[in-house]
Amino acid sequence: MGIFVVNMGIITGAVAGLIMLLYGGMLIIMAGDDTAKAENGRKAVMWSVLGLIVAASLFTVMQFVTTLLNVPGFGYVGTAYAAQEDAVQTYQVFGTIRGVGDDILPGAKVVLYQQVDGQWFVWDGQSQGNQRNPYEVDVFGHYQFFAPEGTYYTVASKFGYHSAQSDSFVVNGAPIKQNLTLETASSIWVYILYFGIMLFVGSVSYFTIVGVVRWRKRVELKRYAQGKLRENTSRTKSTQDPLQ
Numbered sequence: 001m002g003i004f005v006v007n008m009g010i011i012t013g014a015v016a017g018l019i020m021l022l023y024g025g026m027l028i029i030m031a032g033d034d035t036a037k038a039e040n041g042r043k044a045v046m047w048s049v050l051g052l053i054v055a056a057s058l059f060t061v062m063q064f065v066t067t068l069l070n071v072p073g074f075g076y077v078g079t080a081y082a083a084q085e086d087a088v089q090t091y092q093v094f095g096t097i098r099g100v101g102d103d104i105l106p107g108a109k110v111v112l113y114q115q116v117d118g119q120w121f122v123w124d125g126q127s128q129g130n131q132r133n134p135y136e137v138d139v140f141g142h143y144q145f146f147a148p149e150g151t152y153y154t155v156a157s158k159f160g161y162h163s164a165q166s167d168s169f170v171v172n173g174a175p176i177k178q179n180l181t182l183e184t185a186s187s188i189w190v191y192i193l194y195f196g197i198m199l200f201v202g203s204v205s206y207f208t209i210v211g212v213v214r215w216r217k218r219v220e221l222k223r224y225a226q227g228k229l230r231e232n233t234s235r236t237k238s239t240q241d242p243l244q
Helices: 002-031 035-069 187-240
Strands: 091-099 109-116 119-122 142-147 150-157 169-171 180-182
Touching: 002 035, 091 109, 091 150, 109 142, 150 180
Parallel strands: 091 180
Antiparallel strands: 091 142, 109 119, 109 150, 150 169
């Protein structure tokens, strides 16, 4: 439920921003000499752009922060890779990622970890046929790696779900199947994170827009004052000119 609310909030914000953008554009086009209508159109465009920026920023920042902080239900992918030698014989490691209700979870990510000298590292798939690790499962929830002999385990994660880790297994001459099941994360985490990031991004965007608007007003007032000063100076010179 929580992840549904998050997705719907972002989608709703983006759609509302696009509608306001079209509405503001139509007002500007149809304004003609009506300065009030043109000004309303410009404001609508400005706030619609702000809404689109907030929606895009919210999604991007949420993905980054949840991964960085390892928030339950959002997973974590390590970045330390095990050193690999030249290409060797590899064997298939495959499986399916599902939800608790046996639902397929396309878009889930699976990371393969390898044990080297008693320590665990993210397996370097690039050195073995330029493979992806983490691997994003297909529309059927399937994933696969082709790894050399060794000891491994897999971790599956998806936004809005608790990460799942397999037991360690040994790749030694035969394919290995590792299916994993992800449980839905507690909605409270999603709500807190969603509204917290939304508040932060919205506040930054709001004060940025307000600052730009105030700066523009100061510039316009300064130009107006300079114009008035030049006009008064010109009138003074004309009054003092004996030829006038």
